[in-house]
Amino acid sequence: MIRLTIIADNTSRRPSLRTEHGFACWIEAGGHKVLFDTGAGQALRANATALGVRLEEAEVIMLSHGHYDHTGGLAEAWTTPDKTPLYLHAGALAARYRVSGGTVKEISMPRPVRELVAQHMGGVRFTNQPTEIAPGVWLTGFVPRHHHEEVAESEPFFLDPSGQQPDHLVDDQASYLVTDNGVIVLLGCAHAGVINTLDYIGTLTGNAPLRAVIGGMHLHAASPAKLAWTVARLQERKPALVAAGHCTGQPAMDALAAAFGNRYRSTGAGVVFEFADENQNQKEK
Numbered sequence: 001m002i003r004l005t006i007i008a009d010n011t012s013r014r015p016s017l018r019t020e021h022g023f024a025c026w027i028e029a030g031g032h033k034v035l036f037d038t039g040a041g042q043a044l045r046a047n048a049t050a051l052g053v054r055l056e057e058a059e060v061i062m063l064s065h066g067h068y069d070h071t072g073g074l075a076e077a078w079t080t081p082d083k084t085p086l087y088l089h090a091g092a093l094a095a096r097y098r099v100s101g102g103t104v105k106e107i108s109m110p111r112p113v114r115e116l117v118a119q120h121m122g123g124v125r126f127t128n129q130p131t132e133i134a135p136g137v138w139l140t141g142f143v144p145r146h147h148h149e150e151v152a153e154s155e156p157f158f159l160d161p162s163g164q165q166p167d168h169l170v171d172d173q174a175s176y177l178v179t180d181n182g183v184i185v186l187l188g189c190a191h192a193g194v195i196n197t198l199d200y201i202g203t204l205t206g207n208a209p210l211r212a213v214i215g216g217m218h219l220h221a222a223s224p225a226k227l228a229w230t231v232a233r234l235q236e237r238k239p240a241l242v243a244a245g246h247c248t249g250q251p252a253m254d255a256l257a258a259a260f261g262n263r264y265r266s267t268g269a270g271v272v273f274e275f276a277d278e279n280q281n282q283k284e285k
């Protein structure tokens with residue numbers, strides 16, 4: 001059994017859970033417990049407690065990228081850095097900004113979190129390449145962007161507050177869980193592009209069937225043409241389940257719901273996805 005529990009998200013299915021602009025997911029796979037992203041920091045601990053998730057049981061923590069809304073809760077979860085490795089792309093530690101309409105917003109990993117990471121570099125594992133972080137649980141590392149149109153619409157993301165150096169989000173990566181029945185993909189924000197990410201995972205897994213694509217798809221600012229392109233490409237890849245949340249945006253979620261019908265669900269804090277798979281433990285002894 002694989003169980004994915006959304007701990008932090010922009011929305012919630014239960015009034016008692018906190019919401020925030022952020023994403024965090026608890027992975028239970030083959031007896032292993034892994035935390036994927038940590039939200040912005042206001043929801044992780046409280047929601048984990050409410051959901052019966054014991055963050056201290058995480059064997060591994062992985063970060064999809066360095067934005068504050070995926071890393072802000074790290075201090076709440078990474079309480080034993082000497083025992084619990086932290087996986088991230090080296091680029092996640094960069095300072096970065098959203099510069100738009102004359103306003104500058106720092107959107108980096110929060111400074112205290114960066115300091116925490118810097119203090120415990122012995123527990124940090126950089127993932128520039130595909131990496132199996134627990135049996136059957138992988139991180140992509142850098143995602144090649146072959147579909148340039150997916151990332152061509154420039155976001156106002158920069159590596160400097162003056163807005164001179166574009167931030168290409170080289171640190172963006174996804175997690176994928178390999179099972180005998182296909183691949184379960186977990187997206188943070190998919191800044192590298194949903195289709196680029198799925199295609200890369202396809203090359204890494206021999207084009208295994210997509211059991212699920214779950215998480216943030218960063219389509220909130222997508223043009224109608226880009227949205228239509230993305231939905232059409234996603235349909236071609238025939239995922240058995242599409243579950244979008246966090247930064248996907250309502251128009252994109254509506255389009256995905258229309259395209260995928262009963263194969264679509266929205267995410268949200270407290271949502272649990274379960275995948276039966278008797279063979280998941282095959283690689284474990």
Ligand SMILES: [Fe+2]
Nearest residue numbers: 069189216247
């Ligand atoms: Fe995000």
Ligand SMILES: [Fe+2]
Nearest residue numbers: 065067189191
């Ligand atoms: Fe992001």
